[in-house]
Amino acid sequence: MKILATYSxxxxxxxxxxxxxxxxxxxxxxxxxxxxxxxxxxxATFFVRVKPSVKGGAERLVSRAGALGANIRATDDPAVHIxxxxxxxxxxxxxxxxxxxxxxRLGELLVPVADRYDVALLDCAPGITLSSEGVFEATDALVVxxxxxxxxxxxxxxxxxxxxxxxxxxxxxxxxxxxxxRKRLQRELVAHxxxxxPGFLRTAIPNASVIEQMGTERAPVAVFAPRSVAAxxxxxxxxxxxxxxxx
Amino acid sequence: xxxxxxxxxxASDLDRHPGQCVAFAATFDTVTRxxxxxxxxxxxxxxxxxxxxxxxxxxxxPTTTTLLDTFxxxxxxxxxxxxxxxxxxxxxALSGDDTTPAHLVVDAAPRVPEDLPSGPVRARVAAVVGExxxxxxLRTSAQRTRGLLRDAAGKVVAIxxxxxxxxxxxxxxxxxxxxxxxxxxPGYPKHARxxxxxxxxLGLVESETDxxxxxxxAAGVDLAGFTATATVPLEPDMAAIDGFRLVLANLxxxxxxxxxxxxxxxxxxxLHDLRIAVRQTRTVLAAAKxxxxxxxxxxxxxxxxxxxxxxxxxxxLDVYLLEWSSYTDPxxxxxxxxxxxxxxxxxxxxxxxxxxxxxxxxxERAATLMNTWQGWLATxxxxxxxxxxxxxxxxxxxxxxxxxxxxxxxxxxxxxGPDTPAEHVHDLRKDAKKLRYLLECFGGLLPKGARKRYVKxxxxxxxxxxxxxxxxxHTHMLRAxxxxxxxxxxxxxxxxxxxxxxxxxDQQRHAARIEFAERFADYDTPATxxxxxxxxxxxxx
Numbered sequence: 040m041k042i043l044a045t046y047s048x049x050x051x052x053x054x055x056x057x058x059x060x061x062x063x064x065x066x067x068x069x070x071x072x073x074x075x076x077x078x079x080x081x082x083a084t085f086f087v088r089v090k091p092s093v094k095g096g097a098e099r100l101v102s103r104a105g106a107l108g109a110n111i112r113a114t115d116d117p118a119v120h121i122x123x124x125x126x127x128x129x130x131x132x133x134x135x136x137x138x139x140x141x142x143x144r145l146g147e148l149l150v151p152v153a154d155r156y157d158v159a160l161l162d163c164a165p166g167i168t169l170s171s172e173g174v175f176e177a178t179d180a181l182v183v184x185x186x187x188x189x190x191x192x193x194x195x196x197x198x199x200x201x202x203x204x205x206x207x208x209x210x211x212x213x214x215x216x217x218x219x220x221r222k223r224l225q226r227e228l229v230a231h232x233x234x235x236x237p238g239f240l241r242t243a244i245p246n247a248s249v250i251e252q253m254g255t256e257r258a259p260v261a262v263f264a265p266r267s268v269a270a271x272x273x274x275x276x277x278x279x280x281x282x283x284x285x286x
Numbered sequence: 287x288x289x290x291x292x293x294x295x296x297a298s299d300l301d302r303h304p305g306q307c308v309a310f311a312a313t314f315d316t317v318t319r320x321x322x323x324x325x326x327x328x329x330x331x332x333x334x335x336x337x338x339x340x341x342x343x344x345x346x347x348p349t350t351t352t353l354l355d356t357f358x359x360x361x362x363x364x365x366x367x368x369x370x371x372x373x374x375x376x377x378x379a380l381s382g383d384d385t386t387p388a389h390l391v392v393d394a395a396p397r398v399p400e401d402l403p404s405g406p407v408r409a410r411v412a413a414v415v416g417e418x419x420x421x422x423x424l425r426t427s428a429q430r431t432r433g434l435l436r437d438a439a440g441k442v443v444a445i446x447x448x449x450x451x452x453x454x455x456x457x458x459x460x461x462x463x464x465x466x467x468x469x470x471x472p473g474y475p476k477h478a479r480x481x482x483x484x485x486x487x488l489g490l491v492e493s494e495t496d497x498x499x500x501x502x503x504a505a506g507v508d509l510a511g512f513t514a515t516a517t518v519p520l521e522p523d524m525a526a527i528d529g530f531r532l533v534l535a536n537l538x539x540x541x542x543x544x545x546x547x548x549x550x551x552x553x554x555x556x557l558h559d560l561r562i563a564v565r566q567t568r569t570v571l572a573a574a575k576x577x578x579x580x581x582x583x584x585x586x587x588x589x590x591x592x593x594x595x596x597x598x599x600x601x602x603l604d605v606y607l608l609e610w611s612s613y614t615d616p617x618x619x620x621x622x623x624x625x626x627x628x629x630x631x632x633x634x635x636x637x638x639x640x641x642x643x644x645x646x647x648x649x650e651r652a653a654t655l656m657n658t659w660q661g662w663l664a665t666x667x668x669x670x671x672x673x674x675x676x677x678x679x680x681x682x683x684x685x686x687x688x689x690x691x692x693x694x695x696x697x698x699x700x701x702x703g704p705d706t707p708a709e710h711v712h713d714l715r716k717d718a719k720k721l722r723y724l725l726e727c728f729g730g731l732l733p734k735g736a737r738k739r740y741v742k743x744x745x746x747x748x749x750x751x752x753x754x755x756x757x758x759x760h761t762h763m764l765r766a767x768x769x770x771x772x773x774x775x776x777x778x779x780x781x782x783x784x785x786x787x788x789x790x791x792d793q794q795r796h797a798a799r800i801e802f803a804e805r806f807a808d809y810d811t812p813a814t815x816x817x818x819x820x821x822x823x824x825x826x827x
Binding site: 066067068069070071087088089090111112113114115117118120155156157257281 | 390405406439
């Protein structure tokens with residue numbers, strides 16, 4: 040099982056929509072996917088119509104072996120399961136801090152289900168916190184949505200510097216998110232990122248209304264708009280990620 | 287196994303041991319429970335009942351399902367199921383070893399794992415299937431009406447599939463009236479349980495297998511497939527003729543089972559298994575002197591020799607082509623490209639060989655051989671007028687034959703020096719094979735651990751002899767092909783590439799020949815003799 044995470048220091052950059060659509064695309068290529076909603080806001084859980092509730096809350100989830108398996112729910116995509124969010128995840132850092140090896144704990148929780156899935160996709164809350172460090176320790180790759188602004192590039196550099204200092208760090212897979220192709224400045228910035236930032240993915244996800252519709256459709260874009268530019272972009276993005284992670 | 291409804295609800299289906307997950311631990315396309323209808327007409331009542339529970343049913347859709355597996359049921363034996371459903375598009379689902387099925391949209395049924403797009407499904411299938419082809423083991427058709435139960439958020443929490451007019455394709459006699467399957471959605475067990483309880487109250491009888499497995503049972507298809515094994519249960523004190531007949535009957539079953547697949551060429555392993563069983567038959571017949579009546583033994587020996595000869599060229603070329611990339615890849619892409627005309631010619635020859643083999647297998651002579659042979663094996667042996675060793679105890683006779691085969695390997699092996707012609711090395715290889723076949727075919731008499739330890743020693747020698755022989759045969763083939771290609775004006779690049787490949791094969795042959803002395807010295811030791819004694823100890827007297 041490969042462990043990926045959609046992660047960004049910044050909020051509102053498209054992490055959750057990316058996680059939902061990548062989970063769908065991975066499943067379409069034959070992968071068995073476990074989505075883990077680590078964001079107490081529970082947006083990923085909302086998109087798959089699952090109740091945002093974890094038995095015993097974050098405390099039991101973190102402290103008990105096998106608790107992750109007990110909270111797995113099927114989504115309407117048969118090959119995608121989810122560990123839903125819970126509002127108590129806002130205390131996740133505190134719960135992790137109570138464990139023996141706080142930054143190893145998230146990875147340890149995934150071990151019992153590792154032979155049941157090909158991909159685990161963690162949808163993370165923004166910021167650099169103790170749980171983020173646990174994500175960095177557990178994952179093979181960080182998928183980082185990057186909105187085309189100069190500040191985002193700076194944030195990406197901060198993340199890369201932070202990871203470089205860690206003893207174990209995942210592959211960094213940044214990509215352009217919420218790109219408005221009508222704006223020349225954004226196009227130029229993305230071209231610069233793709234050409235000059237090591238590992239920056241070629242596929243850009245557009246700033247499209249069809250992605251916003253996910254909130255009302257509560258489904259991946261490919262389900263209700265399979266021929267849209269956004270659906271194609273997510274398919275291409277998954278292909279690019281799979282190529283990087285599995286080869 | 288069907289889980290009892292009264293059992294306490296576990297924390298999660300995913301936490302259950304896979305062996306305990308038959309009943310409730312599956313998702314949309316893996317059967318959790320199915321209830322069979324005792325008579326037609328129940329399906330309408332069931333749908334009405336489920337509709338009352340909140341299930342929303344769509345329109346009936348014609349669905350064709352093809353179960354893919356190897357001839358020897360490798361996926362089934364690994365707890366996996368690969369099925370292709372042709373309804374709204376063609377979808378391939380891999381399920382069974384856990385609770386999460388994997389899905390792929392495909393254009394056509396994959397024949398080998400490499401036909402699947404690269405990814406987890408291909409990797410998982412390839413890991414189990416190995417070199418065997420995926421064959422349609424069962425094809426069914428039905429009118430499927432799917433019902434979905436959703437919660438307040440619109441999330442699907444249980445699924446019902448009503449299969450009407452269920453048929454096994456190509457088997458009009460295998461016909462189920464209707465089935466209904468209730469699928470639990472992981473994380474939402476109560477909804478499926480409620481539906482099942484209601485169906486039971488309606489009088490439906492729950493079955494332990496799903497619709498596809500019921501179809502297989504109705505059609506007499508064993509999902510475990512056919513596995514060739516040379517070993518049959520034997521007793522040392524049984525009459526020799528009875529033991530030999532049991533062994534030969536088992537081999538005849540393997541030959542017959544692989545017959546049509548060899549003709550169809552749907553999987554190169556059919557020819558391999560048929561050829562091995564024929565060779566084993568010949569070895570056992572040779573060992574059956576004064577055990578089997580001379581007239582049937584002589585007839586069978588002549589006719590199986592003819593059959594074995596028919597299989598030689600196509601199998602040698604099958605192996606050559608299967609190993610082609612391992613020969614050519616080390617030479618680099620340019621040389622490999624220059625060798626394409628060689629490969630084309632070898633393929634043509636292989637195809638010609640298969641045509642000749644097919645003609646032979648479909649001939650009157652082959653039909654007579656198999657009918658006569660299987661007929662004789664199926665007829666109880668008459669005790670009068672039998673050859674002089676027929677009624678002697680099997681154990682000592684087999685021990686003597688194996689010991690003699692071992693002596694022959696030693697005698698012939700000791701005569702081989704650096705300048706001995708390759709034919710003699712090949713003969714030694716055949717001697718070693720005969721010994722191995724005797725150990726396998728009469729394995730039912732021999733202690734398993736001791737046999738395994740001895741075979742390990744023999745196999746080390748056989749591997750070396752095999753490497754030598756493959757390189758030798760393939761070099762000869764290549765030289766013959768080179769002459770033919772030269773005569774028809776092949777390019778200089780191709781001729782140069784043939785030279786490089788020939789040199790490479792010759793190096794392999796030479797290396798194997800040098801290594802032979804060491805391998806044989808390892809085999810020709812008191813330790814090997816002790817290992818053999820341990821094998822035969824129990825049956826010698």
